[in-house]
Amino acid sequence: MRSFKLDWLILPLLGILLVLGGWQAVSGRKAARKDAEGKVVSEERVGLIPALPSVVETWQASRIYILEPFAKRGEMDQGIARFTWYSLLLVAKGYGLALLIGTPIGFLLGLSKVFTKTFDPIIQILRPVSPLAWLPLGLVLFLDAGKEAGTLGALFTIAICSMWPTVLNTAVGVRAIPQDYLNVARVLKLSRTKTLFKVLIPATLPYMFTGFRLSLGIAWLVIVAAEMLTGRPGVGGFLWQEYNALVYEHIILSIITIGLVGFILDRLMSLIEARFKSI
Amino acid sequence: MSDYCQLSGLTKTYPTPRGPAVIVKDFNLNIRKGEFISLIGHSGCGKSTVLSMLAGLSEPSGGGIILAGKELAGPGPDRGVVFQSPCLLPWMTAFENVMLGVDQVFFTASREERAQIATYYLTVVGLGDSLHKRPSELSQGMRQRVGIARAFALKPKMLLLDEPFGMLDSLTRYELQQVLIELWRRNRITALMVTHDVDEALFLSDRIVCMTDGPAAEVGEVIEVDFPRPRERKAVMEHPDYYKLREELIQFLEVRAHRKGTAAPPPPSASASPPAVRRRAPADIEAPMNPA
Ligand SMILES: Nc1ncnc2c1ncn2[C@@H]1O[C@H](COP(=O)(O)OP(=O)(O)O)[C@@H](O)[C@H]1O
Ligand SMILES: [Mg+2]
Numbered sequence: 001m002r003s004f005k006l007d008w009l010i011l012p013l014l015g016i017l018l019v020l021g022g023w024q025a026v027s028g029r030k031a032a033r034k035d036a037e038g039k040v041v042s043e044e045r046v047g048l049i050p051a052l053p054s055v056v057e058t059w060q061a062s063r064i065y066i067l068e069p070f071a072k073r074g075e076m077d078q079g080i081a082r083f084t085w086y087s088l089l090l091v092a093k094g095y096g097l098a099l100l101i102g103t104p105i106g107f108l109l110g111l112s113k114v115f116t117k118t119f120d121p122i123i124q125i126l127r128p129v130s131p132l133a134w135l136p137l138g139l140v141l142f143l144d145a146g147k148e149a150g151t152l153g154a155l156f157t158i159a160i161c162s163m164w165p166t167v168l169n170t171a172v173g174v175r176a177i178p179q180d181y182l183n184v185a186r187v188l189k190l191s192r193t194k195t196l197f198k199v200l201i202p203a204t205l206p207y208m209f210t211g212f213r214l215s216l217g218i219a220w221l222v223i224v225a226a227e228m229l230t231g232r233p234g235v236g237g238f239l240w241q242e243y244n245a246l247v248y249e250h251i252i253l254s255i256i257t258i259g260l261v262g263f264i265l266d267r268l269m270s271l272i273e274a275r276f277k278s279i
Numbered sequence: 280m281s282d283y284c285q286l287s288g289l290t291k292t293y294p295t296p297r298g299p300a301v302i303v304k305d306f307n308l309n310i311r312k313g314e315f316i317s318l319i320g321h322s323g324c325g326k327s328t329v330l331s332m333l334a335g336l337s338e339p340s341g342g343g344i345i346l347a348g349k350e351l352a353g354p355g356p357d358r359g360v361v362f363q364s365p366c367l368l369p370w371m372t373a374f375e376n377v378m379l380g381v382d383q384v385f386f387t388a389s390r391e392e393r394a395q396i397a398t399y400y401l402t403v404v405g406l407g408d409s410l411h412k413r414p415s416e417l418s419q420g421m422r423q424r425v426g427i428a429r430a431f432a433l434k435p436k437m438l439l440l441d442e443p444f445g446m447l448d449s450l451t452r453y454e455l456q457q458v459l460i461e462l463w464r465r466n467r468i469t470a471l472m473v474t475h476d477v478d479e480a481l482f483l484s485d486r487i488v489c490m491t492d493g494p495a496a497e498v499g500e501v502i503e504v505d506f507p508r509p510r511e512r513k514a515v516m517e518h519p520d521y522y523k524l525r526e527e528l529i530q531f532l533e534v535r536a537h538r539k540g541t542a543a544p545p546p547p548s549a550s551a552s553p554p555a556v557r558r559r560a561p562a563d564i565e566a567p568m569n570p571a
Contacts, residue, residue, distance in 0.1 A: 180364060180366040183360075183366065186335075186336060187334060187354045187355075187356065187358070188356050188379060189354060189355050189356055198368070198371075205370075
């Protein structure tokens with residue numbers, strides 16, 4: 001299709017409108033059943049998917065969370081920005097842990113064939129395990145921590161699920177370092193430390209950042225599962241609580257928030273990544 | 280013995296699925312201190328292999344190398360290497376690239392002295408204005424200038440250049456040959472340069488070592504070049520011996536390089552490309568082709 005002026009803005013808006021329209025079309029609405037005199041006997045929901053709140057209902061139920069984003073009315077009743085902030089804090093910790101553990105493992109994999117042969121199979125086995133499987137184990141591991149068990153278990157889950165892209169991309173990056181650069185280090189007889197910091201790490205950075213970006217995506221994905229199961233305040237915890245409270249509008253509010261935040265995080269990481277790729 | 284660098288019986292074999300492939304066999308060469316030697320031969324004959332053994336980047340399978348009275352073991356900054364692609368680290372500026380080596384060699388000097396050394400050599404190669412540019416901001420020719428500055432700044436015992444100007448256009452190549460010979464004249468560092476450019480070899484060298492074709496390449500002929508120094512391109516090219524030597528070199532490359540000294544084992548692999556000129560060789564002296 002031919003591109004036109006402002007298509008970058010108009011087409012995405014069109015897409016959003018289409019989806020909103022579709023959502024509105026299939027969602028349910030309230031209908032009152034009346035008796036012969038026109039008195040309301042009972043209210044029920046009708047429509048293609050009666051339980052699905054409509055766009056308007058979602059907005060009406062969510063506006064207080066959006067318009068007072070930092071309000072704190074109770075442990076599980078806070079503005080959406082506040083919930084997001086809690087979630088981000090937890091993700092940041094788990095994600096930091098993932099990078100701290102994942103990057104050195106990636107370097108070892110990239111540098112040593114023996115290390116690769118030894119640990120690659122186990123990595124390939126652990127990698128596809130779902131966060132929902134890790135979390136119970138995390139809770140068990142930190143059972144003695146009492147009140148903090150939930151937090152520690154969540155951190156453990158985020159770290160172990162999100163570190164793999166960092167591990168694998170770093171390893172690929174180290175293996176892809178041009179022989180020329182390594183020859184420079186060898187010819188100049190750089191020490192191991194100097195080779196690491198002056199050659200290996202700078203040469204691997206673009207790959208590392210690809211890994212970092214993918215890891216952040218996964219860390220954010222895991223947060224919902226972690227908060228749901230531990231009942232921590234945060235976007236995911238809020239989502240689960242509102243499901244139990246039958247406020248389905250807030251499930252949708254949470255989903256949209258999670259998606260937007262994930263999108264923004266990915267964009268930010270892409271910007272950083274592009275900076276390192278341009279060297 | 281005035282021989283500064285001795286390569287004796289230097290041999291390199293690579294293991295291949297079809298048995299060991301002998302690339303270089305019994306390569307003997309003595310280099311005097313302060314001499315400029317060119318190593319010329321067909322593509323794939325093993326020139327880089329010899330150079331990288333000298334650089335210590337590849338272990339000889341047989342024979343050995345003595346430099347300044349010491350047997351070589353492994354790479355080290357006592358040899359300044361200029362690679363074909365300049366091999367600058369792209370995340371460092373020209374200055375930092377040179378400093379990386381200078382810091383290694385002159386670790387007892389103060390930081391200021393080291394910075395002076397790096398700045399000096401970069402200025403001499405004509406990059407005084409581009410000290411703090413990254414390789415991506417420099418032209419191909421300027422990058423190779425940095426490569427040359429980096430090698431000379433180490434004050435090495437020996438300079439090893441592997442087709443340093445092979446990737447440059449001829450105008451830039453002439454400029455850089457001038458830069459190289461000027462620096463070499465001032466420092467008189469013993470140099471071995473791999474090239475396949477006959478005129479480049481004649482302009483720069485004291486002696487030209489011609490290698491026979493691989494496999495099992497060895498020294499074919501050594502040609503003395505005694506044009507007076509300091510050399511100037513025009514004067515060299517108008518020298519009465521110039522075309523005689525040039526003709527001799529081309530003759531060697533076209534005919535005598537293909538002569539086989541020893542019975543050659545099968546080539547390393549079927550994909551190893553034969554030298555381009557091979558088909559022009561007279562049939563009677565060409566080695567029988569192996570059924571690949
Ligand atoms: N690691 C290796 N294993 C097997 N053969 C190799 C290896 N490295 C180089 N060779 C072979 O050695 C020969 C000489 O290579 P090289 O020294 O690069 O030639 P030149 O620099 O003269 O063009 C080539 O035929 C090449 O295929
Ligand atoms: Mg070569």
